[in-house]
Amino acid sequence: MASVREIQVTVDCADPAGVARFWADMRGYVADEDSASDPHGSGPRLYFQQVPEGKVVKNRVHLDVRVGTGLVGEERLAVLEAEAARLVERGATRVRLLPADDENESCLVMQDIEGNEFCLD
Template identity: 60%
Template sequence: MSGRAPCYGAPMPSIKQFQVTFDCAEPERVARFWCEVLGYVVSPPKGFATWDEFDRTRPPEDQGSWFACNDPSGVGPRLFFQRVPEGKVVKNRVHLDVRVGTGLVGAERLAVLEAECTRLVALGAVRVELLADDYDACIVMQDIEGNEFCLD
């Protein structure tokens, strides 16, 4: 027995909110990139008006170590960015799918994905590859620190 609780059986409380955390070298820079990608806004830490105000309460070596942004509509998850000492060395085990072509197929879907890809490359993203067949397509990309995501 692994000691892990099963995903079935006795009812558990339902989780309604979660945040996605990015390990990165430059939290504010990566957060601002994702704000542009998703239309999110910077969200200051609880109890502070700004991240600068928060940083002034931290030791110098911790300043700039965290940043966050939220979906202004309150629908999407909060994104949290934390500085880590190591760089990214392997493929992500989890990635975001940025849903820009929902409901579209064929050439129409591909045109929307390509237009969004062009916009994101101008922000510093990197296009990795197009995965497509006659019906479906997605574009694998990397953010400004190499984290993979898909335009879907």
């Protein structure tokens, strides 16, 4: 039986090059015409596949971008808000804040430049 060594995350989109640039900028990856790769080789490759149809429903799977790891309360919110503002300047959309509760810290639901959901966590 073969063992899994790497994963690639594939995202359907209309403009692979544009979406690859957005995600590469967010993650510190290197973009080419249809993908974004971790220059250190530790993160998964993100591949952007051109499809003819537009996005019509909420993603069943999304990426959590871990910008607030280890932070709590107002300190965490400040880091999430700063990254959200930076990404909005680059074409992302802020959807909503999911405030902290008894089990989870706060996170921000966002959309990339084509409406694909991700969370700033």
